[in-house]
Amino acid sequence: PNSQYTTLIVNERGDVLDELDKLSGGPEAKDIQCPPPLVPVHNKIVRAVVKGSIEDGQRTPRDGGSKIPKIIHLSMKSRCLPKDLHMYVNRWAEQFPSYSLFFNDDAAVSRLISEDWPEFPGLHRAMKCVLYSGAMTIDVWRVLVLYKYGGIYSDIDNWPEDILNESTIPIDNVSTFFLSDAYNRPSQWFLVSERRHPMFYLAM
Secondary structure (H helix, E strand, C coil), rough: HHHHHHCCCCCCHHHHHHHHHHHCCCCCCCCCCCCCCCCCCCECCCCCCCCCCCCCCCCCCCCCCCCCCCCCEEEECEEEHHHHHHHCCCCCHHCCCCEEEECCCCCHHHHHHHHHCCCHHHHHHHHHCCCCCCCHHHHHHHHHHHHHHCCEEECCCCCCCCCCCCHHCCCCCCCCEECCCCCEEEEEEEEEEEHHHHHHHHHH
16 A cells, blocks of 8 residues: 555554544455556544644644545545545645545445434435435435545545645634635535534535
8 A cells, every 4th residue: 555545553542533544444345356457445544642642633622723634535436436536535634644535435425324314313214215326325425424534525627736734724713615616606515624514514
């Protein structure tokens, strides 16, 4: 695996990063073999030590940080990517070196949606009406993953330019933000949020 995707383990505490790693299929994917010219992509887990404790992807007020967890969520049908898309994943890791990055294939997407969601009792019934399992399923998944875990969601073919980096994420009482299109609609291809934000609850 690319050295950028080495897991940095500070202690054995199991927390949200371990949960996301398991949910996204990271442990099973460590030895994945892809047929050439495809390249495997692995999760990147960064555990920051703060005053003897583990942030586990969270900024906290005492650290002068924002409400946005330091987590990036990406998704694609398979963990075996063409080299050009693999470059995009590397770019996110380079631009956000202190963020954990989780890659979710179709199986990981299904695992999250299949979980018990007492907040959304009609979810599983509604998913039976999804006509296009790819795009429409991801539309639901990206809302759920940000609602439950927070962080940054991006479509995999978004290339973060130099101006988009860790300093771009607001640290002063900003709980969510996104871009907008020509019709002033919020972007679905780039979303940033704290956990359990009411906007994502209402979206579901």
